[in-house]
Amino acid sequence: MTIDxxxxxxxxxxxxxxxxxxxxxxxxxQEYFSLNEVGGVFYHMLKDEASLQKSAEVLAEHFEVSLxxxxxxxxxxxxxxxxxxxxxxx
Amino acid sequence: MKKHLYxxxxxxxxxxxxxxxxxxxxxxxxxxxxxxxNFKKIINFHTNQNRTIYLKVINDxxxxxxxxxWLFVVDGVISFLCDTKTNQVYYQKDYDYTDERxxxxxxHIVLPMFFTLKKSYYLLHTGAVNINNKAxxxxxxxxxxxxxxxDYFLKKKHKLLSDDKLATFKKDDIFYCVPSHPxxxxxxxxxxxxxxTDNFDTKQLPIDKIYWIKPVKENDNIxxxxxxxxxxxxxxxxxxxxxxxxxLDRFKYITDLANTIQVYEIQIPRxxxxxxxxxxxxxxxxxxxx
Numbered sequence: 358m359t360i361d362x363x364x365x366x367x368x369x370x371x372x373x374x375x376x377x378x379x380x381x382x383x384x385x386x387q388e389y390f391s392l393n394e395v396g397g398v399f400y401h402m403l404k405d406e407a408s409l410q411k412s413a414e415v416l417a418e419h420f421e422v423s424l425x426x427x428x429x430x431x432x433x434x435x436x437x438x439x440x441x442x443x444x445x446x447x
Numbered sequence: 448m449k450k451h452l453y454x455x456x457x458x459x460x461x462x463x464x465x466x467x468x469x470x471x472x473x474x475x476x477x478x479x480x481x482x483x484x485n486f487k488k489i490i491n492f493h494t495n496q497n498r499t500i501y502l503k504v505i506n507d508x509x510x511x512x513x514x515x516x517w518l519f520v521v522d523g524v525i526s527f528l529c530d531t532k533t534n535q536v537y538y539q540k541d542y543d544y545t546d547e548r549x550x551x552x553x554x555h556i557v558l559p560m561f562f563t564l565k566k567s568y569y570l571l572h573t574g575a576v577n578i579n580n581k582a583x584x585x586x587x588x589x590x591x592x593x594x595x596x597x598d599y600f601l602k603k604k605h606k607l608l609s610d611d612k613l614a615t616f617k618k619d620d621i622f623y624c625v626p627s628h629p630x631x632x633x634x635x636x637x638x639x640x641x642x643x644t645d646n647f648d649t650k651q652l653p654i655d656k657i658y659w660i661k662p663v664k665e666n667d668n669i670x671x672x673x674x675x676x677x678x679x680x681x682x683x684x685x686x687x688x689x690x691x692x693x694x695l696d697r698f699k700y701i702t703d704l705a706n707t708i709q710v711y712e713i714q715i716p717r718x719x720x721x722x723x724x725x726x727x728x729x730x731x732x733x734x735x736x737x
Contacts, residue, residue, distance in 0.1 A: 374706070375675075375706055376675040376676045376705075376706070378676035378677055380676075382698050384695065387692050387693060389677075
């Protein structure tokens with residue numbers, strides 16, 4: 358996976374906010390996960406913007422950090438989501 | 448076919464609520480043999496009361512249609528054929544049947560599941576009592592002490608809302624619960640409804656707080672801490688009725704409840720002599736955090 362990859366969030370995964378956390382539920386497996394505030398922002402970005410590159414650019418501006426740093430964090434985040442079966446990488 | 452007149456506490460669900468909740472009566476009748484059906488899919492539940500129990504549905508349990516008709520089986524005891532569209536439940540006896548067992552399974556599993564699948568109410572597995580005209584709920588793992596605590600509040604003259612399964616719903620941004628059945632079980636009995644109590648509330652009440660019981664050693668302190676985020680959600684998810692999977696509607700309901708009602712963990716010493724202390728701690732806490 359590279360920053361040029363495209364990510365697809367599964368149709369069976371739903372999110373809701375509880376307090377400052379984002380809760381993800383996979384309806385198929387009934388597994389649920391919690392994302393902190395930053396993870397929640399990342400996840401919402403992936404939902405809205407399928408391109409990792411574009412997501413990274415928006416997030417870098419949002420968090421006021423370098424594009425290089427945000428790309429590294431975003432790739433690690435997507436890898437973790439992928440390992441939990443919450444996204445697919447075409 | 449003989450008509451069975453059902454007159455337990457769940458009747459209150461219909462008398463105390465408005466017609467917008469879709470129905471006022473569920474008909475429960477005995478039948479000698481179920482008509483032929485096409486229930487092909489079996490959903491196995493955890494063993495309950497040392498019985499094998501399972502659900503049979505027409506097809507995959509993922510479409511609205513598949514929730515309308517289903518068969519709940521308590522192996523060797525009784526089967527319930529339920530139609531949530533017509534509000535009809537038929538039951539068929541098996542070799543180990545008794546009227547008491549029918550009532551137990553109906554009250555504890557079938558009706559809660561009926562309301563859940565009909566999406567009329569959201570059922571929580573909690574004890575609940577009236578404190579200052581608000582509902583306070585006690586939940587926790589099996590053997591955590593839900594019934595013991597609920598029973599102690601009854602002894603202190605608080606009205607019972609439920610000893611085990613509580614119907615909840617949201618109206619005008621407020622979460623309410625409905626008194627569910629007027630029985631409490633200060634002991635562990637198998638397939639036993641428990642002791643009927645007259646000290647039972649008959650009106651719907653707003654839900655005030657939920658306490659997750661965490662048993663600790665007999666001499667430990669009683670501590671109360673608010674749960675937030677995923678911990679809050681987990682308590683409510685765990686307290687969800689039965690082994691039914693969480694669909695999107697239920698997911699939204701749980702998270703809405705989590706964002707609206709304060710959920711606390713209460714550490715309760717495993718010591719019956721300290722129940723008065725626990726009682727006082729909860730009373731003070733509910734007042735302080737009103």
